[in-house]
Amino acid sequence: MLIAENLSKYYGGEGVLDNVSFSLGREETLAVVGPSGCGKTTLLYLLSGLTRADSGVAFLDGELIGRPTSDISIILQDYGLLPWKTVVENVALGLKIQGVFKKERMERARAQLAELGITGRDSDYPANLSGGEQQRVAIARAFVSRPRLMLLDEPFSSLDALTRERLQRTLLDVWKLRKVPFVLVTHSLEEAVVLGKRIMVMSSRPASPVAVFDNPGFGDESIRDTKGCFELLKELRHTVEALW
Amino acid sequence: MSLKPVFRYALVIIAIGVLWKLAALGLGGIILPHPEAAVRAFLSAMGTQIFWEHFGVSGYRAVTAMVVAWGVAFPLGLVMGSVKRVDNLLAPFIFLTYPIPKIVLLPVFLLLFGLGDLAKISMIALILGYQILVTTRDGVRSIHPKYSDSVRSLGGSQWDVLCEVLIPAALPHGFTALRLGVGVSVAVLFFVESFATTRGLGYMIMDAWGAMDYLTMFTGILGMSLMGAALYEIANLMERRACTWMFLRKK
Ligand SMILES: Nc1ncnc2c1ncn2[C@@H]1O[C@H](COP(=O)(O)OP(=O)(O)OP(=O)(O)O)[C@@H](O)[C@H]1O
Ligand SMILES: [Mg+2]
Secondary structure: OEEEEEEEEEEOOEEEEEEEEEEEOOOOEEEEEOOOOOOHHHHHHHHHOOOOOOEEEEEEOOEEOOOOOOOEEEEOOOOOOOOOOOHHHHHHHHHHHHOOOHHHHHHHHHHHHHHOOOOOOOOOOHHHOOHHHHHHHHHHHHHHOOOOEEEEEOOOOOOOHHHHHHHHHHHHHHHHHHOOOEEEEOOOHHHHHHHOOEEEEEOOOOEOEEEEEEOOOOOOOOHHHOHHHHHHHHHHHHHHHHHO | OOHHHHHHHHHHHHHHHHHHHHHHHHHOOOOOOOHHHHHHHHHHHOOOHHHHHHHHHHHHHHHHHHHHHHHHHHHHHHHHHHOHHHHHHHHHHHHHHOOOOHHHHHHHHHHHHOOOHHHHHHHHHHHHHHHHHHHHHHHHHOOOHHHHHHHHHOOOOHHHHHHHHHHHHHHHHHHHHHHHHHHHHHHHHHHHHOOOOOOOHHHHHHHHHHOOOHHHHHHHHHHHHHHHHHHHHHHHHHHHHHOHHHHOOOO
16 A cells, blocks of 8 residues: 655755645556656655655555665666666566575566566667567566565657557556556556556646546456546546646 | 687788888888888797897786776776765866876886886876776766666665666776777887886887887887787777677667
């Protein structure tokens, strides 16, 4: 269970986040949409513990989030893979930091890569992978340490439409298997409906939540074709258009 | 090593040989000996102990200076590039003294460290070290913070950031500076060996020059060129081994 209470953040006296509060249940996912530059990345940084809030607190399963831990995995806006490490070393990095022995961490990393459909690329470097493959590696790296919360910052925005849909499905599949709650920032309303059990719409800077939608059709593989999806998209679009 | 660099070297050597031959013909072949004569003299010198003594002494000075310069400047550059407080303290000093031609300090070094190898090695190490320090420091500062964020987000400490991000990202900068510094190092080596010593290729060249023994002089010049090329290739090889990821071809 993730609880955010009145999170605020200022940069140079200017507010970026203004009293953001929400909660996220154990088997839920939250999609966050908002105007460009409003503070979505900043919100994820606060939730991950990489940046400190100027006021407000966040709890994961009752524990205060103070600094980064292996319980929370974040996928940064452009994957954050290290170019000087091979694919398997990148995936195993979190385990290495935790002090897992080499043999075990390599095995676990390989298994996780296989789960995400990447095989035989272990000793390649990220630069030799396509965007979609890099994203799969980043997801593998985030999941391999068995986190209790996942944070994803526009993970699929630089991929072509087909790859994006396939990866959305991959992410859903992994989620169904692991039931790790995630907060996903996206600028695509459609993606929000596919991947968010709940959808939070943020105002422009300084960002605060203006509406939270429930998405009863979440998890349905063919949600795109349902009437509910269509209705929800319409409602979202209205909210967003009135705001920006 | 693949055949390609060997082939490249061979081509360049042939081209230089042709130009040299033309120049020697033009100058009459005494001040500038014919290349085949110089090469013959060089090859027969390679069979003598005295040549290898000079070569060994020069090689020792150059390699020691490079190791010392790298060992001091790379870590210092790493620290300056990543710890603001240290950088604020040292950067003004480094950049104010950077444009000063350090070679003019040689007499001071000779007074301080005596006429032996210490002064010579220190001189080369200082000049090369500046290069490595400045390049490494700038390189570390140019590392995108997302890589450190990525390691910290996995629960990594400052130590992990150092090992997983700063060092691997800075290595290519340090090695490039080392490789490019080989030329300057050998030039400085020649200069510091041209007096206050009776050993080393620089001495061999200047001594032969004084005795108007131009074949021996060219033997020394070829020896120094050989050493420069070898050091460059060694630095190059180390760079490629340590930074495989820098030399990927997009598939
Ligand atoms: N470290 C920082 N120092 C100063 N200002 C910052 C910092 N990080 C972010 N900002 C500012 O905070 C605001 C919000 O940035 P943030 O990256 O969170 O927005 P975003 O919603 O993720 O944008 P995008 O949609 O472009 O990804 C921006 O105006 C940005 O310039
Ligand atoms: Mg962002």
